[in-house]
Amino acid sequence: MRTGTHAQAEGSGSVAAETDKARLRRIGVIDVGSNSVRLVVFDGMARSPAYFYNEKVLCGLGAGLGSTGRLSPKGWRSALAALHRYAALAGRMELSGMIAVATAAVREARDGPDFCAQVERETGLQLHVASxxxxxxxxxxxxLLGWPAAEGLVCDMGGSSMELAHVSGGQVHDRATAPLGPLKLAEIADGExxxxxxxxxxxALRRAVAGEPRRLFLVGGSWRAIARLDMERRGYPLKVLHGYEPPAAQLLETLAxxxxxxxAELSALTGTSMARLSLVPLATLALEELIARIEPGRIAVSAYGLREGLLYRQMPEAVRRLDPLIEACRHMEAAASRMPGFGDTLFDxxxxxxxxxxxxxxxxxxxACLLHDANWRAHPDYRAELCFDSVTRGNVGGIDHPDRVFLGLALLNRYKATAPDTTATLFRGILPETRAAEAVILGRAMRLGAMLSxxxxxxxEHATLEPGDGRLTLTLRGPAREFAGEVVERRLQSLASRLDATGVMICAE
Known part of the structure; x- marks a missing residue:
């Protein structure tokens, strides 16, 4: 009983060739954007990325570019200082590969080549200027790293540009760019x-990218800031941006x-920097028009974007095909559980x-089975709650918010015979009661299997659990018969009660 989702993707390109795939271990990515300069270090080539280090500086490199045709002098100095620091940090982190990419501002500025030359001369970093x-x-x-089966349109809002791409069948199809970043829009003073x-x-973007808008995936800091504000405005209980899916009508209300x-009021509400929020109102104009133009079936916020795309582009095809959720859970089991490998046995x-x-x-x-024991070191009084938090707020891809809550409730019930009603009530708007009940059943089933063995x-391997005819029958054979006991009986009846059945334990030859 093994499961997994699979996706195919295009082969690697010019940037991928910069690093020897056979030597990839800890990988650094520097993203020189129009508004921010960021260093992300991924700890290996895992299908679900682990962030070893993440640092961002809002430099405003592209501020004023539309009127001057040149990079902002202040932004230049700030970006160069950040890159000096990033190069020094990378030298201490034993990286097996480093990729440095510059986007719209450096691409469009007349002095972009001069900036790249100075960066290389002073830091040794070679900036690849992406088209x-x-x-x-x-x-x-x-x-695609976060949603292997993604179908729809991807919209990435940067400081100076906005990109649109069509994804389907694990491939990237039509794609286009437009000067719609908030730094560009700020240079147009007249509102009309x-x-x-x-x-x-x-x-023009929509004409160039003709894919079916089943879902609109929003990528970029401006979209994430908008999503965070939408969460706060509606009192949404799960403050995880990746996989957040606000209804289009609700999101349009939030934009206004x-x-x-x-x-300043918005910054106090979310903790987002004023430098970011000062540009967000301009970004709302582009998103409002985009929603009106494409009328997406669903809208999803992605925490994965260009930097994760670089990682994905270098992955061997066999790694891309893996399920990011299952692989992340396998890693957590291997790193933290008492008996790594038991999760597969429990699942079977x-x-x-x-x-x-x-x-x-x-x-x-x-x-859930892979994660059932990953928090065993926590204090027993808080272990169940920590299990819930670790999955609902964890850095895991390939999962939406209802699935996060489902897994959290299942793990909560794996450790508590009676889980607090307040948790289910708080997240009722995300997970329907019928699915919450299914999570309780799964939790009690894992509790029985873990306690028995x-x-x-x-x-x-010598026990079977069979539902049918109003009974839930636990049969123990051979060496498993020695594991029968009162506590196993209680766990069996607890699970059976949730299935409206009677628990029956049989010891057989």
């Missing part, structure tokens, strides 16, 4: 001219709400309980 098409492709590949400009550019408020043992379920349901059961292999 608009390549920038769109990389952002879309970042989305700005509105006309936005309409014209969004129309943002424009009606002072950035629960097979009869989940016979006929869809692959989407089975992968969540599998993920002590989370050790060699026990469940």
């Amino acid at each position: 608009g098409s390549e920038e769109a492709q990389l952002s879309a590949k970042g989305v 001219k700005r509105a006309r400009f936005v309409r014209k550019q969004v129309k 709400w943002i424009r009606a408020r002072d950035p 043992w629960l097979g009869a309980l989940y016979a006929g379920r869809s692959p989407a349901e089975l992968r969540l059961v599998h993920a 002590g989370s050790a292999t060699g026990v469940l």
